[in-house]
Amino acid sequence: xxxxxxxxxxxxxxxxxTFDDTLQMAEAAYREGITTLIATPHHANGHYMNLxxxxxxxxxxxxxxxxxxxxxxxxxxxxxxxxxxxxxxAWHRAELLTLAxxxxxxxxxxSSRVPSGMEELIHELHIMGIRPIIxxxxxxADIVRSPEVLAELVDAGACAQxxxxxxxxxxxxxxEHASWTLMKQGLIHLLSSDAHHVERRGFRMQEAYExxxxxxxxxxxxxxxxxxxxVMEDGAITAPxxxxxxxxxxxxxxxxxx
Numbered sequence: 001x002x003x004x005x006x007x008x009x010x011x012x013x014x015x016x017x018t019f020d021d022t023l024q025m026a027e028a029a030y031r032e033g034i035t036t037l038i039a040t041p042h043h044a045n046g047h048y049m050n051l052x053x054x055x056x057x058x059x060x061x062x063x064x065x066x067x068x069x070x071x072x073x074x075x076x077x078x079x080x081x082x083x084x085x086x087x088x089x090a091w092h093r094a095e096l097l098t099l100a101x102x103x104x105x106x107x108x109x110x111s112s113r114v115p116s117g118m119e120e121l122i123h124e125l126h127i128m129g130i131r132p133i134i135x136x137x138x139x140x141a142d143i144v145r146s147p148e149v150l151a152e153l154v155d156a157g158a159c160a161q162x163x164x165x166x167x168x169x170x171x172x173x174x175x176e177h178a179s180w181t182l183m184k185q186g187l188i189h190l191l192s193s194d195a196h197h198v199e200r201r202g203f204r205m206q207e208a209y210e211x212x213x214x215x216x217x218x219x220x221x222x223x224x225x226x227x228x229x230x231v232m233e234d235g236a237i238t239a240p241x242x243x244x245x246x247x248x249x250x251x252x253x254x255x256x257x258x
Contacts, residue, residue: 001034001205002228004099005106005135005161005192008075009058012050013042015196019065024198026066026073032206036232038078038099040106040135044090045082052097055079076100076232080135082108083115088124098130102234106161108135114142114149119156126157133159133231136194137187138166138179147178150187159227159237161190164208165201183216184243190231191224216243 007015078099193203213221
């Protein structure tokens with residue numbers, strides 16, 4: 001498995017604090033069958049600034065230390081970039097990272113709202129050859145109230161990533177319900193852990209995929225897993241299967257996210 005959204009790098013945000021935390025997270029990931037983790041430390045969220053060069057250096061160091069420790073898990077570079085007014089200029093200053101050197105970037109919106117100008121930002125990123133993935137939209141208050149808000153962002157060219165803990169009830173019933181609603185409406189394209197710590201917020205990837213298969217069908221599980229590989233390989237993310245309440249999923253190829 002590939003996990004595209006993790007906070008495994010130590011000492012730079014609210015995820016792993018020390019290398020011991022990183023080591024424990026990597027070992028836990030391996031036990032779940034995760035082979036590749038994309039490190040996505042918070043960037044420009046008002047608390048943390050993790051510039052591209054710093055993330056690259058720390059990622060290289062952690063990969064070396066994990067190899068020395070005999071943990072067969074690799075870490076790729078990324079950021080969880082908060083949407084902010086300076087984002088496009090920050091890209092041109094080479095402060096931002098895509099996910100695993102692909103054309104995909106992970107964008108975080110405020111939990112309270114969808115910022116004004118999101119559709120325009122998505123459009124501008126596409127012009128620059130950058131494909132935005134919206135992190136955990138199920139935890140955004142505007143989208144929880146009105147899922148059509150996310151539909152508009154997807155129509156504008158964004159993909160969306162749901163969190164394992166959201167699907168499994170870790171953030172409460174309201175967010176759990178919102179997560180499955182967005183999935184059934186075909187507005188979710190990727191599943192990842194947003195893992196911060198083995199005990200406080202672990203991976204639960206295998207459990208979440210099994211739950212998706214049980215509730216949505218095998219095709220949905222395979223679709224989400226395939227899209228994680230597409231991110232790593234800089235491939236195309238396609239439109240999701242059509243959900244049927246009877247448990248069947250029929251693939252709809254009406255739209256490609258390029």
